[in-house]
Every structure is written in structure tokens, then in C-alpha cells.
Amino acid sequence: MTKRINLDTKQDTIDLAHFIAPLLGPGSVVTLAGELGSGKTFFVKALGAFLGIQEEIDSPSFVLFKEYHCGRYPLYHLDLYRIKHEDELLDLGLLDMLESGITVIEWPEIAKDFLPYRTLELNFGFDGDQRYVSIEPEDKLREFFP
Ligand SMILES: Nc1ncnc2c1ncn2[C@@H]1O[C@H](COP(=O)(O)OP(=O)(O)OP(=O)(O)O)[C@@H](O)[C@H]1O
Ligand SMILES: [Mg+2]
Secondary structure, eight states: OOOEOOOHHHHHHHHHHHHHHGGGOOOOOEEEESSSSHHHHHHHEEEEEEETTOSOOOOTTTTSSEEESSSOOOEEEEEOTTTOOOHHHHTTTTHHHHHHHHEEEEGGGGGGGGGGGTEEEEEEEEEETTTEEEEOOHHHHHOOOO
């Protein structure tokens, strides 16, 4: 089963980040799947603000990852769109990130074998003009939203 939430306005995405931020701590992993422009980076910008990060968060598409150490916990923001081999993930230091901070991953498919079971999976998308996010599976969701 999938929990689906419509994101009609940017404020809806900000509200989603506000809801999720307090659930996260060191070792938490959030994957953000979904097509180009579906709102993954926008979500991370909002999430960062709720984690106390005052620095501007911008897309890590070209640099693969960015790290922020000025908030409540370290935040690692990855975009794996350009990664073709799992070895490159290890070179990036993914395993250390997963242990030491909150790790948020756009285009996460290549990393899935390294991610913990308790990864919160958000899938952003469009249904016609309707923006939405789906969160699955529902049994995992219950651990986060009891
Ligand atoms: N409800 C909404 N939620 C999120 N973003 C929205 C919403 N409405 C409009 N937008 C706009 O849509 C764009 C989403 O772009 P964003 O960079 O977050 O996409 P992305 O999923 O990270 O894409 P990419 O795969 O290229 O990294 C932003 O310019 C944002 O301002
Ligand atoms: Mg992005």
C-alpha cells in the first residue's frame, strides 16, 4: 500500500518537510525519487531550514553531494543522477555519511543495496498537472508515522 499526498502548492511541500524533519536524526536516510523538476531539491531546501541549516541549499546535481554542518545534525544531500557504478558511491564516502548524519538522496536507485531497511522513501511525481508525493510501503511508514 502507498500513502499518497497531493502537493498543490509549494507550501504543501514545505509542510511535508516540516512534518518529516523532527522524525530524522543521525543515521536517518530519506530517498527522493521522481522525474526531473518534480520537487526533490525543493523539498530538501525546506527540510534543511527545519533542521536549522541557515545556509542556502542548492542542487548537488553537478557536484554529486553537498554537506551541511551548521544545523542540528550533519545533512548530506546527494544527487546520484550521474553515477553509473556502485564503486563510485563508495569513493564518495556514502557509507560514512549514512552513519554520521541525515542523508537525503535524489535519484537513489543505484544506491539501494547500501541503504538501511528503515529508509524513508518519497516518490515525487505528476498526475497530469497534479503534483504529488507517495510514500511506501505502508508498513514502513507506520514506523515513522505511528
Ligand atoms: N508544490 C510544489 N512543490 C515543489 N516544487 C514546486 C511546487 N510547485 C512549483 N514548484 C517548483 O518546481 C520546481 C521543482 O524543482 P526541483 O529542483 O525541486 O526538482 P527536482 O525534482 O530536484 O529535479 P531534478 O531531478 O532535476 O533534480 C522548483 O522550481 C519549484 O519552485
Ligand atoms: Mg534536484
